[in-house]
Amino acid sequence: MLRENISDILAFIAVAQEGSFTRAAAKLGVTQSALSHTLRALEVRMGVRLLNRTTRSVAPTAAGERLLGTVTPRLEEIEAELTAVVETREKPAGTIRITATDYAVDMVLWPRLSSVLHDYPDIKVEFVVDYGLSDIVADRFDIGVRWGDQVAKDMIAVRIAPDMRLAIVASPDYLRKHATPRQPKDLLQHNCITLRLPTRGGLYAWELKKGKKKIQVRVDGQLTFNGTYQMLNAAIDGAGLAFVPDDLAQPHITAGRLRYVLEDWFPTFPGLHIYYPTRREFSKALAVVVDALRNSARARENDMCLDRNASGQSKLGAR
Known part of the structure; x- marks a missing residue:
């Protein structure tokens, strides 16, 4: 031809x-x-x-x-x-494609890469916001970002953030108009702001934990989003209860814009990890990006190959 x-x-x-x-x-x-x-x-x-x-x-x-x-x-x-x-050139160069949730991009990835990229003008980074569990090999991504127990088998995983707590929050105005939930089943009587999962098209069931007891509550409500920040903003505006990462909610809790609900049921999940194929040859550009995203010197010692099924529990940005 x-x-x-x-x-x-x-x-x-x-x-x-x-x-x-x-x-x-x-x-x-x-x-x-x-x-x-x-x-x-x-x-x-x-x-x-x-x-x-x-x-x-x-x-x-x-x-x-x-x-x-x-x-x-x-x-x-x-x-x-x-x-x-x-890559035989002296300076690292090339495009690194990363798939992650908007939360991971805003809270972890971009803050760590923003200053590094100034030192490497020939490196380009493409962020693709995705709440599904993309196959990074088939979709030609260099790096994926998931919670620690969601990394596909035969991948190298590097922790980039500590364990994360999810929090149920609502505005003071919403709670003045509605009875504050005292137990998880009370959530079923409330206007909950839900998350649509792209992989199966269903709504995320809130995974709650108190001591050794774990339950899933399939909440419902007037609003459904496919992004964390939209759920948070809707809760601040008094639209209902939202289930979001606690570090996102914290500033609004301190400022009095939000309040915790059922705090003794807040679960904690393994922190964010970046992952990539075990057999992939590192380019200089990829090495720069991975090194910048590592959580700390301790995280370097915790690099591991997670050989587990992709059938773990779903969380924000999960199955």
Whole structure:
């Protein structure tokens, strides 16, 4: 095949992996119509249909699956070798893609990377906010961020934050108008601000703990969000009860904008960890980012490979 067709093959891979011309076009930075024309021209030149198109979805044909399975790994090898050559330069350079929740980005990742990036102008960092459990290998991320008990098996995990407490909070105005919950079952009678989980489309069940007793409360309410900060802001505005990281709530508790509810049932979860594949070769740029995100010298000693199932309990930003 002519060498100029490589760009068209890359376009095909993007569409096949995304399952959508719209998403693939956005990823490649081209128009949807131009991408569609490119794929049709490629199919004409090859004399075989590569994609099955319907009004709702796009999927590879048998020939497309074969092309995707054989060509993609080879192109990734070429890309890795080109990256390795670039990394022979003295200064770290390249793009590091990170998937994390907005909470992790705002509270941990960006504060630690903001000053470091000034010293490494050739390093680019792309943050992708995601409350699902993305497959960082399949989705081509360099680093993922999850709670410590959610890291997929065969990954290297590095703690970047201490254990985290989740808190139920409400505004004084809301509590003046509604009876304060005294036990978890009382939450079912309240307007709770819920979180939509992307992986299954369900609402997050609040995981509460008192001593050795653990329960899940499937709360309901007038408002549902898919982000932590929106839930927090709604609670401050008196819209209902919210279940959020305590360090986010603390300033508002101190200022009197929020109050704790059922504090003796607040659970504590393993802190945030960054993780990456065990067999991945570190680029200089990735090493700089990982080093900047480590929690402390003690965290360096606690680097570990977590070989566990991805079937742990869900939390904010979980299954």
